[in-house]
Amino acid sequence: MPFKKLKGGDYLLAFDHLVVYGESIENDIEKASKQNEVVVVKGGHHEPWGTYNYLAFMNNNSYIEWLGIEDKEKAHASDNPLIQHTAYAHQQKMEEPIQFALRTNQMDKLIHHFNKQEIPYQGPFPGSRVKPDGSTLKWRMLFPKYQMNDEILPFLIEWEGEGNQPPNEESVNEMDFSTIQVGVSDIQKASKQFEQTYRLGQPKIIHNQNEHYIAEWPLDNGRLQLVKGEGLKANFGDLVMSR
Template sequence: MTNQKSEFQLDHTVHYVNDLEEAKAAFQKHGVNVFHGGSHKLWGTHNALAYFELTYLEFISVENWETAKNPPEPNLIAQSALTYLPEQEALSRIAVRTDDLDAVSDSLKGSGLDVSPIKQGKRTDSEGRLIEWRMLTIDGDYNGLLYPFFIEWKEADPERLKTLQQKGLTTHPAGDISLEKAVMETADPEAAVRNWHELFGFETISPVEIQLGGKILHFKKGTAGRLTELHFQTNNSALAGTVVTLGSGRYVFAHS
């Protein structure tokens, strides 16, 4: 792949849950702001979000089971909710932000991967505002580890951040919190890092770590084959040392 590591960012993570209100409450009791995002009417899902600057957590739940099972516009990320729910509330994939999704798509042609066409995404937020993006998904896995997906927002990063800040969505009652590291569990961490570097041009900083815009992807040996943990830093001494467990996902807060 063409080396594009300077433009790649960890955009967000996906956690499938049965009840958005329960997910919100699990974090809000620790002073972490989680708010209702909106509905994906064509996919049958809806979400709740927690922002740490532009990087965010996305909790996805099924809003309409009939639409989710027979979507007019199928989407791998939304349809994966049916793989896990209701039995397993699982952290799943990461979304990687790029400002040139067409280049990503072109670079993956001939890779042998099951790459989707670039699709338009949209949802309305709680204020009725239309949020739009383009995305590209990769079905399947490498040695059991789910691939990331890629997203390009219609609005440029500075404008998106300004809007989020003006709405107060990037601030938390607990104070300053930053997402530092995402932990991926796979049978062969070093092989997975090499594979993602070769396919996507991600920057490797150790045999088991990738860096995306200052955020670390740490690959550890295990059987889950997906994202399992997220690590945060906070200046709040009460929050530091807290571990929030939601389904099979762990959210670890440490003192900055």
């Protein structure tokens, strides 16, 4: 799916996927399928990381990833920040959304931006997964540094070729991603960090009934919001994924 081009030649980031950790993701997806009528398909295995996943594809080129650990030694030894975060979630028994990815086709440009602005980061990390049909899916991930026990900064992903596409039309859920909310302790401070890190520009400020405000940015396929609180909350039609 093409990205919307902005003034100056940049492209609008898109919400790619929500990462949900579970001790038994098979039970989690069975519950999601029954309670919310969500179509979930097997993703595959990440052999070097000791992880595997199941996926729920949505209408507007987004999806939910249930990520599980099948080799604890590999997962805990990984230098990939997402796998480190997954291993941390395993230790803390955090069966919930733990991260999300913003999709880009300008990763090299973002790396240059990070270097120029002296923004600490890790990567890019190559990723690959053998799909159930035997083909190999490849991508790159870039991680602004963050403290996983204190804050969440989404990682950036760039897919090779057509990217992570559903195996067939029947695998796509008739619901769209609309909003991802990130809970933060200081909205003003976090807004500046998100602006600088992801080149988002100034946010739209929305005042709510709790005497707090929401900082909001447009994405290619939805909205990114910072709210007072903790954790992640993602909306896909009537489906809400949160702690």
